[in-house]
Amino acid sequence: MKQSLRRRMFLPLLLLPLFAGIPACEQADDQPVKVGAVLSLTGPGAGLGGPERNGILLAQKLINERGGINGRPLEVIIEDDGSKADIAKSKAEGLIHGENVVALLGPSLTASTGAAASVTNRIGMPQLCMTGLGPEIELSYKSLFHMLPPQSLNARAMLEYLSKGLNVRQLGVLYDSGYGQLVMTHIENHAGDYGINIVAAEKFEVGATDVSTQAAKVRAAKPEVVGIIATSPVPFRNARQMRITQPIVSAVGSSSYEYVKGMGEFADDIVFPEFIVSEDPLPHQKEFVDLFVKEYGTLPKTYDAAGWDATHVIAQALSEVGPDAGSEAIAEAIRANRYRGVIASFNFAAPDMTGIELESYTYSKLVDGNYTRLPFTAK
Numbered sequence: 001m002k003q004s005l006r007r008r009m010f011l012p013l014l015l016l017p018l019f020a021g022i023p024a025c026e027q028a029d030d031q032p033v034k035v036g037a038v039l040s041l042t043g044p045g046a047g048l049g050g051p052e053r054n055g056i057l058l059a060q061k062l063i064n065e066r067g068g069i070n071g072r073p074l075e076v077i078i079e080d081d082g083s084k085a086d087i088a089k090s091k092a093e094g095l096i097h098g099e100n101v102v103a104l105l106g107p108s109l110t111a112s113t114g115a116a117a118s119v120t121n122r123i124g125m126p127q128l129c130m131t132g133l134g135p136e137i138e139l140s141y142k143s144l145f146h147m148l149p150p151q152s153l154n155a156r157a158m159l160e161y162l163s164k165g166l167n168v169r170q171l172g173v174l175y176d177s178g179y180g181q182l183v184m185t186h187i188e189n190h191a192g193d194y195g196i197n198i199v200a201a202e203k204f205e206v207g208a209t210d211v212s213t214q215a216a217k218v219r220a221a222k223p224e225v226v227g228i229i230a231t232s233p234v235p236f237r238n239a240r241q242m243r244i245t246q247p248i249v250s251a252v253g254s255s256s257y258e259y260v261k262g263m264g265e266f267a268d269d270i271v272f273p274e275f276i277v278s279e280d281p282l283p284h285q286k287e288f289v290d291l292f293v294k295e296y297g298t299l300p301k302t303y304d305a306a307g308w309d310a311t312h313v314i315a316q317a318l319s320e321v322g323p324d325a326g327s328e329a330i331a332e333a334i335r336a337n338r339y340r341g342v343i344a345s346f347n348f349a350a351p352d353m354t355g356i357e358l359e360s361y362t363y364s365k366l367v368d369g370n371y372t373r374l375p376f377t378a379k
């Protein structure tokens with residue numbers, strides 16, 4: 001496509017009159033519709049960003065095979081923020097002002113989402129992030145949309161299983177200072193509603209390579225169950241190494257095959273409130289799972305699906321109003337439509353910017369490193 005454009009640029013001058021009467025919009029009909037993506041492909045968030053990239057690229061391929069955006073190919077330009085918020089902001093600015101993208105996908109991490117949103121919000125550019133609603137300031141960003149549920153819902157999904165699935169009351173928690181802190185705040189707020197008593201809560205820094213000390217403190221409190229909320233396999237591994245034998249209940253942010261690899265022999269007896277168990281997909285997830293396996297030879301998880309869903313959401317909006325409609329019109333098209341995604345049914349006009357409901361969660365359990373769907377349903 002780009003080679004074709006370069007050939008036209010170097011046509012002999014005597015041929016230029018042949019093109020002089022063609023309107024510029026017609027000459028650009030085959031030009032790609034550019035969408036930017038800022039993801040954590042390296043650093044602590046790489047276990048999320050890598051899968052998100054896979055989902056985005058697979059969706060881009062399918063969309064283009066089916067005609068693109070009103071006949072124009074979709075081109076997603078992906079940048080790595082190294083799991084750092086300041087780099088995420090810089091990359092977003094580069095994509096917007098250097099590549100002239102019409103929308104932004106990502107970032108992968110909560111802090112990076114806020115940093116990039118400070119850029120997109122100024123110009124009203126649609127941003128479909130791979131995180132749930134985090135700091136309350138995000139509610140003021142009217143062109144920011146979330147592909148994952150708010151952290152309050154993640155907390156409730158965990159508490160539902162603890163109180164109704166396991167029927168336990170004494171909870172110990174290991175959580176990181178980013179995503180984990182956000183979910184933990186809501187667990188503290190809602191634990192009493194479920195009759196849960198938090199007997200230990202130990203925080204560690206995002207990207208920590210050893211949390212054995214914190215795990216030992218949680219074990220010493222003798223909880224009935226341990227919650228681990230992080231975007232890393234480290235706390236899961238350390239918890240078992242410190243002889244925590246109780247069941248572990250986590251959150252969707254830790255449900256990743258990459259993290260399972262990092263857990264190694266300790267990837268067992270861990271429950272996740274999440275959205276897709278590819279070993280046993282729901283009917284509306286099967287096409288995605290089959291295409292993903294065909295393309296990559298592996299099974300997808302929630303973050304692969306988030307990338308896929310985000311790309312289809314923006315493609316649908318762009319097809320409806322046209323890629324040149326402007327940021328406000330594109331953002332309004334996203335808000336105006338319901339989207340049945342692989343993860344859940346989205347309503348981006350909802351107060352939490354997702355419309356995801358508690359009933360959308362699927363519960364899985366790691367058994368010797370393999371995800372198994374549980375019959376439990378949150379209500």
